Amino acid sequence: MQEIETYGSITDRAKHLSSYLLPELKSGYPPQYSEQIFDQIGDYEEVIKIHTPDLYQLAKSLADELNVDYRRIIAFEFTPMRFQTACQLIAIGGKHTKDGQPLLVKVQEWRNEDAGSLRLCYSKASQKLQHFGVTFHWPLLSRYGGINESGLAISNVSASFDHKDPGIMANIAIHHMLENFHTVQEAVEYLQNMPKVWGAVYLIMDKDSTIAKVEVHYKKTKVTYSTTGFEYVSLLYDDPEMLKFVSQDRYEGCYDLTVSRKKRMVQWLEENKGDITPDKINKLLQEHEHKMCVHDLEGLAICWAYILKPGQKKALVCQGRPCENEFKSIATEI
Known part of the structure; x- marks a missing residue:
């Protein structure tokens, strides 16, 4: 687990990121892609210039600092030419906690041996909101969840890897939302209007316990408060209408696991509502009987949680x- 700090202008942030990534150039960062892949990006x-312009410029500045083809970073960070993760996500309003x-709880399911790749990112971009985010080792522009100085917390789980037209990946959308939005409603509106790539479910919450669930697919977006x-x-x-966009193979492969977990969550909430604590959440996430903790999910396992x-x-x-x-307790501000 490593802490990554960036602050200031786009140029400054690129310099900070390059200091972490320069040692990795010899070990495969950023990945090499074929000209055929580059032709697709x-x-x-064009889409990311419109919907995440600052992060696009940050990627190009980072490429300059590393002296690599910027298209390698764009392909890795901003497109579906990347790894596919699984996850669990729980939003618990204040009326249920002791x-x-x-609380917003994320369980990242990926290769357990990659637990060491966890990075805690602290960012304060010029004229942007300071935020804390979680990511893997190399994709330091990505955020797999986080929280900003306004108390806006966001994360997501993958629901479908079906995609068609270019759009904004969840890992980049989360970074953009944490830097730019104060409220749940602002983040929801952004997700409604941005073009989607992979299907996902976002949970967004604030310090007043407002919780929005945003189910997205390139064909449709469903918002539930x-x-x-x-x-x-x-x-x-x-949502049943959203489930229609899931392939039969994925549905059959995930259905039993999802149902088992949700049944346990309903039971757990009834047993603990009004008295939920982080310790009780920790014990819940250790359960194997109800598949809250799995050690072999399509080759995946829990690699970290927050x-x-x-x-x-x-x-x-x-x-x-x-x-x-x-x-372990960690600070969420630099």
């Missing part, structure tokens, strides 16, 4: 499986 460039404070102060998503869409606390300046992070490792 032109349309993506201290009255909301929670009336119960609780949401749980994993592997598949919730608990964000909107409105507070600390989070809890577990590097590796929660059944084998402890959550």
Whole structure:
């Protein structure tokens, strides 16, 4: 687990990132792509210039600092030419917690041996919101969830890897939203209007326990604001209309696991609502019986998990499986 700090102008941030990445050039960063792949990313460039312009410029500046073809970074960070992860995501409003404070919980399911690639990113771009985000080793422009100084917390799970036209990947959309938006409503509007690539479900919450679930696919977007102060998503869409966009193979492969987890979540909430604590969440994520912790999900396992606390300046992070490792308290501001 490594802490990455960037701040200032786009040029300054590129210099900071390059200092972390220069040692990696000899070990395969950024990945090499064929000219055929490069021919495909032109349309993506046009989209990201419109919907994430600052991050596009940051990628180009980073490429200059590293003296590599910027298209390698664009292909790796901004397009579907990358790895596919699985996840669990839980939003818990303050009325269900012991201290009255909301929590956003993310379980990242990927290769367990990559637990060491966890990076905690602290960013304060000029004229942007300071934010804390989580990512893997190389894709330091990506955010697989995070929280900003306004108390806006965002994360997502993958629901479909079907895609058609160029759009904005979730890992880049989250970075953009954390830097630019103060409210759940602003983030929801952005997701509604941006062109989508892979299908995903986002949970967005604030320090007042507002929770929005945004199910996206390039064909449709479904927004649901929670009336119960609780949401749980994993592997598949919730909305029946959105499920129609999931391939039969994925649906059959994920259905039993998703149903088992959701059944356990409903039971767990009933048992603990009003008295939920991070310790109880930790114990929940260790359960193998209900498949909250799995050690072989299509070759994947839990590589890390975190608990964000909107409105507070600390989070809890577990590097590796929660059944084998402890959550540690970390600051979410530089």
